[in-house]
Amino acid sequence: MAKYTLSELIISRAAKEIEDGQMVVIGQGIAMAAGVLAKNTHAPNIVILTEAGMLGFEPFKVPLHIADPSCTRGFTYSCDMVDIFSTILNRGYVDVSFLGVGQIDRYGNMNSSYIGNPDNFEFRMTGAGGAPEFVGYSHKTVLTMLGGEFVEKLDYFTSPGYLDGGNSRYEAGMPADSGPRILISTQGTFKFDKKTKEIYLAGLHPGVSLDEVKSTVPWDLKIAQKLEPTLPPAADELDILRQFSPEISMGRKLQVEAVVNRVFRIIEKNKNRQQKSG
Amino acid sequence: MEKYMQPDKRMTARQAIGNFVNDGDSFVFANCLYCMPLALTHEIIRQGKKNLMVFQQGGIEEIDQLLETGAIDRLVIAYNFRIGGKRVTTPLDRALKEGRVAIEEMTNHTLLSMMKAGAMGYPFIPVLAGTAVTDVVKRRGFLGDQRFAEIVDPFSGHPVLVVKGYTPDVAIIHVQRADKLGNAQLWGAMINSKWAALAAKKVIVSAEKIVDSDVIKSAPHLTIVPAHKVCAVVECPWGAHPSEVAGHYDYDMLFRVLFFASNGSPEGFKAWLDEWVYGVADRQEYIQHYVQQFGKDTLETLQAKPFPSVPADYGFSFKPAWDANEYSQQLDMNMDQYIQLLQDRGELIDG
Numbered sequence: 207m208a209k210y211t212l213s214e215l216i217i218s219r220a221a222k223e224i225e226d227g228q229m230v231v232i233g234q235g236i237a238m239a240a241g242v243l244a245k246n247t248h249a250p251n252i253v254i255l256t257e258a259g260m261l262g263f264e265p266f267k268v269p270l271h272i273a274d275p276s277c278t279r280g281f282t283y284s285c286d287m288v289d290i291f292s293t294i295l296n297r298g299y300v301d302v303s304f305l306g307v308g309q310i311d312r313y314g315n316m317n318s319s320y321i322g323n324p325d326n327f328e329f330r331m332t333g334a335g336g337a338p339e340f341v342g343y344s345h346k347t348v349l350t351m352l353g354g355e356f357v358e359k360l361d362y363f364t365s366p367g368y369l370d371g372g373n374s375r376y377e378a379g380m381p382a383d384s385g386p387r388i389l390i391s392t393q394g395t396f397k398f399d400k401k402t403k404e405i406y407l408a409g410l411h412p413g414v415s416l417d418e419v420k421s422t423v424p425w426d427l428k429i430a431q432k433l434e435p436t437l438p439p440a441a442d443e444l445d446i447l448r449q450f451s452p453e454i455s456m457g458r459k460l461q462v463e464a465v466v467n468r469v470f471r472i473i474e475k476n477k478n479r480q481q482k483s484g
Numbered sequence: 485m486e487k488y489m490q491p492d493k494r495m496t497a498r499q500a501i502g503n504f505v506n507d508g509d510s511f512v513f514a515n516c517l518y519c520m521p522l523a524l525t526h527e528i529i530r531q532g533k534k535n536l537m538v539f540q541q542g543g544i545e546e547i548d549q550l551l552e553t554g555a556i557d558r559l560v561i562a563y564n565f566r567i568g569g570k571r572v573t574t575p576l577d578r579a580l581k582e583g584r585v586a587i588e589e590m591t592n593h594t595l596l597s598m599m600k601a602g603a604m605g606y607p608f609i610p611v612l613a614g615t616a617v618t619d620v621v622k623r624r625g626f627l628g629d630q631r632f633a634e635i636v637d638p639f640s641g642h643p644v645l646v647v648k649g650y651t652p653d654v655a656i657i658h659v660q661r662a663d664k665l666g667n668a669q670l671w672g673a674m675i676n677s678k679w680a681a682l683a684a685k686k687v688i689v690s691a692e693k694i695v696d697s698d699v700i701k702s703a704p705h706l707t708i709v710p711a712h713k714v715c716a717v718v719e720c721p722w723g724a725h726p727s728e729v730a731g732h733y734d735y736d737m738l739f740r741v742l743f744f745a746s747n748g749s750p751e752g753f754k755a756w757l758d759e760w761v762y763g764v765a766d767r768q769e770y771i772q773h774y775v776q777q778f779g780k781d782t783l784e785t786l787q788a789k790p791f792p793s794v795p796a797d798y799g800f801s802f803k804p805a806w807d808a809n810e811y812s813q814q815l816d817m818n819m820d821q822y823i824q825l826l827q828d829r830g831e832l833i834d835g
Contacts, residue, residue: 256673257592258516258517258518258673258674258675259673259674259675260673270728270735270737271517271542271544271565272517272542272673273516273517273518273673273675274517274518274673274728274735275518275672275673275728275730276728276730276734276735279791280791284671284674285674286596286674286675286676286677286678286679287541287592287593287596287674287675287676288593288596288597288600288679291592291593291612292593292612295612296612319589319619319620321570324619324623327580327581328570329570329577330564330566330574330576330577330580331566332563332564332565332566333561333562333563333564333589334562334563334589334590334591334592334618334620335542335562335563335591335592336562336591336592336593337591338591338614338615338618338620339591339592339593339612339614339615342612342614342615343612343614353569362619362623363617363618363619363622364618364619364620365618366614366615366617366618369617378614378616378617379613379614379616379643380614458567462567462741465737465738465741466741466745468738469738469741469742472738472778472779472782473777473778475779476777476778476779476782479779480776
C-alpha cells in the first residue's frame with residue numbers, strides 16, 4: 207500500500223463527503239484540496255465557489271486564500287461577498303461547506319476567535335470570517351480539526367452548531383436539515399446523533415486507539431456501536447493530491463520551512479552576484 | 485455629499501494621503517486579501533497618521549502593519565490572517581493586550597452589509613439571522629449597540645436581524661486601471677471592493693496603470709468606482725505587492741514568509757518596517773530595493789502571462805441624428821426642411 211501523510215488521509219476522507227452535482231464552498235488548505243480531489247475523482251460536476259465571489263473555478267494549484275484567482279484559468283461567475291451570502295447561501299444553493307475547527311463543544315458549536323477569556327485572552331485565532339453564516343446556512347458542513355480541541359464550554363461562541371442539542375438549532379431560525387455532519391480530526395471521524403445532536407465517535411484513523419481519542423475529550427464521549435475505520439487514500443488519490451497540492455500534503459510546518467530555505471538561497475545567490483558585479 | 489468633479493485628479497501617493505486622510509478619520513479598505521492597496525497603506529504609515537478607525541473584512545498583513553506603527557486605534561474586522569501556533573504573538577495580539585486598539589468583531593457578511601447599507605444611503609439592512617445566537621452579535625465592542633438590532637419583519641411578523649449602515653470618511657483601493665478622472669476598473673476577486681468603496685465619502689484610488697478614458701468607455705462594466713466618488717488617482721505599478729493582481733502579477737510567497745517571520749516580535753517587526761516602509765520614499769524605491777535584495781529574476785517569476793477577457797462589443801450602428809448629407813432617417817427630412825417646418829408651425833422664437 208502507498209505511504210501517505212496525515213494531511214492526505216484527512217483530505218481523502220473529507221473529499222468523500224462531496225457528492226457529484228453539488229455546490230461546494232471552499233476556503234483554503236485542506237478544504238480546497240478535498241474539493242479538487244473530489245472533482246478529479248468521483249464528483250466531476252460539482253461547482254466550486256469561494257466567499258470572495260468566484261464561482262465555477264477549477265484550480266490547478268492550491269490558492270493561498272479565499273480571494274486568490276491566480277490558482278485558476280478564469281471562472282464562470284464573478285460577484286461580491288454579499289452576493290455569495292445572500293443570493294447563493296441564503297437562497298439555499300450551498301450543499302457543502304468546509305470549516306477548520308479551533309474549539310468545539312459537544313453539540314458542534316465552534317470557536318475560531320479567542321482561547322481564554324476574550325477580554326484577557328491567551329491566544330487570538332483568526333476570527334469569525336465567513337464561518338458563522340456558512341455553518342448556519344449550508345445544507346451540510348464538513349469540519350476538520352488539526353490543531354483544535356474539544357471543550358465543555360467555548361471561550362467564545364463564533365459559529366452555530368446544534369446549540370443546546372435536539373431541535374434548538376432549527377428553533378433559532380436556521381434552515382431545516384442544515385448543520386455540521388462530520389468532524390474529521392487527526393485521530394478519527396465524529397458524527398452527530400440524529401435526535402440529540404450530540405457528537406459521537408464514528409471511526410478511528412489507522413493506528414489510533416479509542417483511549418487516545420477519549421483522552422482528548424473532556425466529557426464521556428459517546429461511541430458508535432460499530433466504528434468505521436478511515437480508509438487510507440488510494441494511490442490515484444495520492445497522485446492527484448501531490449500533483450495539485452504538494453504544500454498541503456506536506457503540512458504547513460514543512461511548507462514554511464521549504465519556503466524559508468528558498469528565501470535564504472535567493473538572498474545568498476543575490477549577494478554573490480552583487481559581489482561579483484561590484 | 486461632496487462630489488469630486490475635477491477633470492484630472494492624478495497625484496503622488498504622498499499627496500493623496502497627505503491631502504485626504506486626516507488623523508482621527510474612519511477609513512475602509514476597499515480590497516481584501518486580493519489586490520491590496522499596500523503602497524497607499526505604507527504611505528499612511530510613513531506620514532505618521534494617528535487615531536484612525538479602520539474597517540476591514542479580512543486582514544492579511546496591512547492590519548498588523550497599521551497596528552504596530554500606531555496608526556489605528558479602532559478596528560472593525562471579521563478575520564485577521566495569522567501563521568504560527570500559540571507561542572507566536574502577532575501585532576494584533578500585542579495591540580489588544582496592551583490596550584492600544586479597541587476591536588469590534590464582525591462576520592464577513594455582516595461587516596460588508598454595514599458598508600452596503602451605507603453605500604445605498606439606508607439606515608440598516610437585513611442580514612442572515614442565524615448568527616444572532618453567537619458572541620459575534622451578543623458581545624459588544626466599542627460600537628456598542630450601533631451595530632446589530634433585531635426588528636420585526638413588517639410583512640411576516642418574523643424577527644429580522646439588521647446591521648447599521650456606515651459611511652467611512654475615506655476608502656483606499658488598488659485597481660488594475662483608472663483614467664485621470666478616477667473611473668477605476670477592477671477585476672478578479674470582487675470580494676468587498678464595490679460596497680466598501682461606495683460606502684466611503686471619498687475614495688483614493690491607486691492603479692497599476694492610468695489609461696485613456698476611451699479604454700474605460702470600451703468596458704464600463706469593469707468600472708467599480710465612478711469618478712465622482714474619487715478624490716485622488718495615483719499611478720502605482722506593483723502597488724499591491726506582495727498580493728496578487730490579475731493581469732499583472734502573482735502573490736509573492738517569499739516576501740510574505742519574510743514578513744510573517746519578522747512579525748512575531750516588536751524588534752523583528754521594526755526591522756522589517758525600517759527596511760520596507762520607512763527606508764523607502766515610495767513604491768518605486770520599494771521595488772528597486774526588492775530587485776536589489778532578491779534579484780530581477782525573482783521579481784520576474786511573479787509576472788502574469790496574458791489570459792485576456794474576450795472583449796464585450798459595445799458597438800451599434802453609431803448613426804448620428806443627421807447623416808453626412810444633413811438628412812435624418814428618423815424624421816425623413818433634411819436640415820433645411822426641418823428648419824422650414826419649425827418656421828411654418830410657429831415654433832421658432834425670435835432671439
